Amino acid sequence: MQIIIQGLLLSGLYALIAMGFTLIFSVGRVLNLAYGAYLLIGGYVYFTISQTLGVPKLIGLLLAAVVGCLVGLLKYRLLVKPLKGDHVAVEISTLILAVVLQAGVVFLYGDSSKILLPIVPGVTQVAGASVTYNLLTATIASWAILIGLYFFVRKTHVGRAMQAVSMDTKGAAISGVDPDKINMFTWGLSGALGATAGVFFASYTQLSPSMWVAPLIISVAVVIVGGIGSIIGTLIVAHIVGFMEVLAVSVIAPELRGVFTMLLIIGVLVIRPQGLFGREEL
């Protein structure tokens, strides 16, 4: 029971983390290896605003999202657009950027990791398992955001334009959608999502300059295994990854938590490169 509860909670968080990455991969067709850095930025912005300056937590969370969004927009304008869809160049330059941002954080906050106080303090019992309100809040928020995103993409004009660009950029452009604007929007959205996820992720683990690597790997795993750009696929695979981790930690050994995720990535990519759920478009 403990395992199921924990698996569900962790998976919800992972789904949120992976969502922003999926969006970019689906709409922009590029791998943003600096995606993990949004989580880093989000976590540290929130830390500064709410924990150091004592501003209310909700405002801290919002500001983290805003900063993430701005970084996303800047990244699109300054890196991705000038490189014009040269995938290798985008991957390499975003990897360099991630290292730069990590070093920037070390520069400002020092090398050591910091504990982020729980966003919502307290512990409760759910079906005999002790659950922190913090992780519960994270999971609920994550589900709310995912459901919101799902309807946003399906129902709104902008959402459908995103779908169109993800299917066929040229076709979308001919139909009067400006792919550049949609890309801008997606990068901003992805940044905001990443930063928000970062706040929850940091409060779940801890705040450290190298905290961006693990979420990046998780996002990569989810996107690859789930098939690109499918919100539902993302959700399902986030649960596979989350449960695998919880199982590995509680049944085998805590050190092995990431091993199965790696094996899953390698296995799926080699055996079924199109992902378990194929390439649904957004």
Place this chain on the structure above:
Amino acid sequence: MNLRWTHVVMWLAFVALMFAIPEFVSKGTLRTLIFANFLAIFAISWDVLSGRTGYISFGHPFLIGIGAYTSAILTKRFDVPIEFAIPAAVVMTMIGGIIVFLPALRIKGSYFALVTLAFMELMYQLVQVIRPDLTGGTRGMSGVQTLTRGAVNGYYLSVSLMLAVALSMWLLMRTQLGTALSAVGMNEESVRGSGLSTTKLKLFAFLTSAFVAGLGGAFYVHYLGSIAPRALFDINFLFTIIVAALIGGASTIIGPVIGAFFLTFLLEYLRPYLPGAERYFIYGLIALLLYMYEPKGLIALIDKGWQRLRGAADRKETV
């Protein structure tokens, strides 16, 4: 192989310069240069695979790690003489190269890069839990037998190794095989359409790259005398290798060497101002700007400058 006397002269001058350096610089600088030599070897190894065939490896520390760990474990835990341990490490790394090669039969581009990244992370996590009595677990190993004492000897060994690797790769890449490998990077389908087996070519590139990585990794661990998983399977380390190759100039031999020296010294000159990991901020920014400005690297910039100096009269000729 189409060697010209200018090439011979340039290589002789390069070798002479590298061997004369200890006469002029301090021990501290020499230690920096040793690191640059090893970085150059790793960057050449990366370039043979990724720069040529276009299969971007984000997992090169995986290969280097196999070489370093194999040799360290053999000498420290099993008292194998170093002269057997290093060849064994190279062979193990080439087996690792085959493991990396297998996904390349089916996937390319971004997906391939991601698989190699997963290999590196997997190795990082496994090394810490599987047989920590052998690998030293999270803390790694220290007291590994070293080959040389003192900075000067260390420098001569590393520079000889680097020059040997650079020269042999340069000669190899000037053959038709080198042309064919670059062709794979430009258009793999057309290489098949020319009647050449790309599987064979890719396997060769992966094995050669692994050979160099294993050799470099093994010698590196016997220079350092210690090994730690966090330092080895690290994104910063990976980043430094890739950036050295790209900043210097991918698909050349002298490019990764120039890149490695440039980066190492950049990092070293930043040390007085920024002592810790925050150096990577400036370092990364410079790398990013250079890469965005000239994706073909320093070698292209130098070449352009040189052409301008000479009035761009003669044929372009890069080493």
Place this chain on the structure above:
Amino acid sequence: MTSSLKISNLVKKFGGLVATDNLSFVVKEGQSVGLIGPNGAGKTTVFAQIMGEHRQTSGSIELFGREISNDTTPERIRRGVSRTYQVPRPFSDMSVLENIRVGLMPNNLWQMIASKPRREKETELALSVGFLESDLEKTPGELSMGDLRKLEMARTIATGTKVMLLDEVFAGLTVAEIAQITQVIQKMRKDGMTFLIVSHDLKALEPLIDHVIAINHGSKIAEGGFNEVMNDADVRSSYLGVV
């Protein structure tokens, strides 16, 4: 005359779609055959199966009397068949000569290292498809569409091919370029090369071929002399849209 290329009962299905439907034909040695049909008739799919880029669902492909269905693409090329593409695929950072060099290379790593590039042979091939001396060091970025097609032909010839499959060899070319490529093909026919040519440009195709095969929906609807096929009722209705 013996058969160079013999296709028998070839079938290719993509899911429910039948791209090649029980297609059989023979190209004899030294012959030049046109393969025509409307868009989506399955011409390029036939080429892809002959080259082993797609595996056929059933049926056989024989080259000089030998079944090649189980060979890889490079193996088939070594046996003497190769193709060009509708959209040329040159090696972008290599000169004209280096592009041709790749076609001339032996498929053996050791020989690749040991043997030197045959510059005279490369030059001869480049000139034979109509390049000028001044073009030899140019890179594909500096070449016109016609030049890129010539380059692809030269690299294909370099593999030592005996049967050439040309896919839309005239698409996107100027009148002068069409004339030049026509001349190159005519010369190669005289030298004994066997051709299977796909083209929409029937006027340009006519002088290059001995006979024509028309296909639609993956199956053969007519075969024979150019005029005979053009007057065939099926061909006229399906392909030319006139009755």
